[in-house]
Amino acid sequence: MANHNGVIIGMDMRSHENNRAHRTEEIDRERLIVRRGQPFSLTMQCSDSVPPKHHLALVLHLGKKEQVVVKVQPEQGDGAKWWFHQQRAQDEVLLTLHSPVDAPIGQYRLAVLLMSSSGHIVERTGDHKFFLLFNPWCKGDAVYLSDESLLHEYIMNENGIIYTGSWNYIRNLPWNFGQFEDNIVDICLEILDHSNAALNDADMDISNRSDPAYVSRIVTGMVNSNDDHGVLAGRWEEPYTDGVSPTKWTGSVPILQQWSKGRAKSVKFGQCWVFAGVACTVLRCLGIPTRCITNFSSAHDVHGNLSLDVYLNEDLERIRGDGRDDSSWNFHCWVESWMNREDLPVGNDGWQVLDPTPQERSEGVYCCGPCPVKAIKEGELGMKYDAPFVYAEVNADIIHWIVKRDGQKQQTRVDQTSVGRNISTKSVYGDYREDVTHLYKYPEGSKKEREVNEKAGHRVNGVALAEPGRLQLSIKRAQAIFGTDFDVIVEVKNAGSQETKAQLTLLSTAVTYNSVHRGECQRRTVSVTVPTQTAHKEVLRLRYAHYAACVSEHHVLRVVALLQAPGQNKPVLEEANIPLIMPELHVQVPGKVIQHEEATAYISFRNPLPITLKGGVFTVEGAGLLSAREIPVIDHIAPGQEVKINMSFKPRRTGMTKLMVDFDSDKLKDVKGVATLVVHRRKYNIHMYY
Template identity: 25%
Template sequence: MLFGGIGVMACRNPVLPVISRLIQHESDALDYSATEEDQLLLTVQQINARIGPTLMENRWSSDYSGGKDPASWTGSVAIFETYLRTGRPVKYGQCWVVSALVVTVRRGANNNIVSLNPVCRALGIPCRPVTAYQCGHDMGDSFVLNLHKRFNKTGDIRSRYEGGSCWVYHAWNDIWIERRDLRFGLGGWQAIDATRRSLRNGKFGALNILSRESGPASVEAIKTNQKHPILLDDNGEQDLQDITNEYKHTDCRTRKLPNCVPVFKGRDVIFTLAPMRRTEFGQAFTVAVKIQNNCDEERYITCALSINSVFYNAVVASGIKSINQELVVKPNDVGEVKVEVSFDDYYKRTVDEDLIKITTLAIVGKTKQIWSEDYYFLLYKPSLIFEFSKHPVLNEATIMSVTFRNHLKVPITDGTFVVEGSGLLNPKTIRIGDVGPDEQVTMSEEITPMRPDYLNMFATFSSKELRGVVGSTTVKVNQREKWLTKFIKTLKHK
């Protein structure tokens, strides 16, 4: 799991009015007769329950008509301002957008926190966003997911979970509060999840570790559950922290848990999915399975390999390519099943973050040994390039430009920049139209820094063919030396 603590906007006027509206929702306003010990917990529960259905409308599809692509948001201020203006849920968000609304932080020099903003931190509640990879989504309170796989003659593999699903990643938040309503030792970090997903019984819930009400749930109490690594990121990718040990016991020997089951090792054929190299969107890639026969007999093997584009909640969007191959691997020899995927194969089939899922399933004829593996990888996008006409100085105008180059062999249409920077520029959308192959486009904007500090600038670029192109930069805004200011004024008077 990943703590993404890098922030976007400082605490501005819309934040507190939105909080007031959330906690005083007409259907279930806060009970101010509650004791002081209960008041904080009630406030957190109220905000957590209202951010999802009241402030933000979520959508998990590739159609975002009538709203904005969740990947195009550069900050939370625009969402708050839209909500205050319309009084209706803002379209559209997904889990990481909702998590950012719960908490955002902007950091200054030497990683010091220089301003805190929405929503929990605006109330003085310590809060961190957390992202989990390969995480279970429980739909029936069983805390168990059973995976079934089948493949057809063409090699197309279909996976089905009983009891829920397994998401590629999911984001929620941890808050730090005392829990006098729980037994001693269960205070501290508490998990909350404001992203709402419908359950089978018609109610709403979130990630299975958080309970149907989506928290606050004690992280210490969650710790006996077994999940994939949990990472905590304070400042982009610069200081990644592994907090897996806060959510689970990382060694099966630490606790005797029912799901720490040893795997049978006496199999004479070893299957290995070759590591994927970093692939830019627009490039071809290869998927290969190496098959090593360690016995003194031939092995007849059937290997199916399926490549699909998926949403971040692991729902298959479109099939890209699949094969079903039979081969014989000689004694103590190595065989290989390989699939080449071109840009034309996956172009127009990817969605959202351009996530690709590789699913493999192999059966050894004589021994009936079965091997299967799922692997997710991301097609990387080009970065946006920032430039400034001069070094930013407090209260002095400078020109900022953001550049995008189309590296694809096809034109892209309806290109749009969204830029935003705390203390530099309010959220702004610039439409630039079509961009031809290998063509470069630049948008420019005059900015006037409003405070001396290390300030962050964020930008996204999206189009019908290419989404989720992002860029960010941190600039140091200096104050002009007093003697220089006086000297300039003197020159002006002369």
């Protein structure tokens, strides 16, 4: 507090005007939140004019222990330091502060000093707090992005889509990033403060917060809780009874709020899309342009040899090693952030891969990136951070082996084209999928792709690729809807010159999206005779009664076909993951929606399964609309029965947004619905009196 007998009697931080100019008014209108490299103004109220030969001095403090103390220069600088100028008018002084484009981000405390001509402090105000964020609108900032439409999407948009499913059945998962919701900016800085880097060396950490590469790497490590006081604990298999199933989350805000209220106790549970969604929220809130990326048929190369080795026994059961096995995921989500990489050779600026899902350690920590997307495309695996791992995620080969009872290994299949398909992100121009595969790799089979592979040292373990045999396998399926029976057709084609007899083994299993085996559904072994230049079709009927008992919350089945024929040098193996199509919720918000006025959402759902659902719960949330709210279904839901609920809410902010709904029950989970709506500003009646 100022000395009431002194000259300075108050300070107006001008939050409304400054926040509007700095595009932060959506975050907060009462507290000052500004972006670096852009001036902002404060008004100091005085009881009298500043005495002759006295002058004002400004001091900034950053960090809980005041690790950084900045004296603001009272004259125009070169942009490398803080400086201010002042304008006086009677009993007020307008102070305009200029921050450097590479100032550390965080919460600052400002004190104004009245200095005598001899340099003594005559008067000192109390600390006035404000937040400083990265500034992608400022040309000198390392996160500068020139396209306003990209900034609207990658900084300002609180609603997004994360793509899940499989490469041939891509699902839209609406996600509420909510980076402007109440106190999220405080939580984001709290996350940085709880990192091991900050706890071990606070001075170093604070000074490095000027660098978006450093900050983004800290965020990727802190979104998971494997090494530290991070936000999310990962779990990839049921049960989730001691937390929340990853499929139930519809946004980042409840996760971040729970972590903060729990005093940095990890929130249970996350999987890749949840980790990516939370990281996107934090990075956008701090001012780093960020988008969610989904890589379909994504490789997890444990051993760093750019190939995935899959071992099956003669019963087609996967052989697990010491828990450090290669795997291919139906999809995997990470984020990209936009920044200059002054720590790398020219040509590596732009989008950087950041992966907060804890898969492998990077320099001893479970984090990944930032790694330039351009380096991945060009096979420059020496670029930091984690280029070899990211390169394998989109380029690795898959080699299948049969391990016989005597321990001998027999190669059955080499797949060089399946990994890294339909790499996707939400379009800037609407709720459409944008394919960005071309940013990660050259077209499969092209001359340039072969050159990049050679540069990256891409080899198939020295295994020569065999020519296609006379017997060939393919797996086709009808549309697979969860809750129904459907057919899978396995075709055996004889490309040889003589009739062939063979043994065909078919196996269907339930798996998670990241290839964890959940149980066997059906198995069949038949003898087939295939005339020359013809095809034999075998139909496998997959029944709900069989797969319902073991299917995971990701609703994926895997069919494996193995063909063994006398005289054929090696068995022929084919594998297909079959995503089960899920029902949708219907969500409507009719009429004109007005800020601070009650609106009603109508939600309906029909049970598509041939069994009764118990313990149904709807979870509803929306940025600027309402915090996450659970609505339990009191009664059981019979097969074919429709459930309808009405829910009222009062929108807090204007603009376009989305109401997101999730439904979970004992036998059916991860059912989503969304309604897009525009919240209008309330019109006030103005009465004129004459």
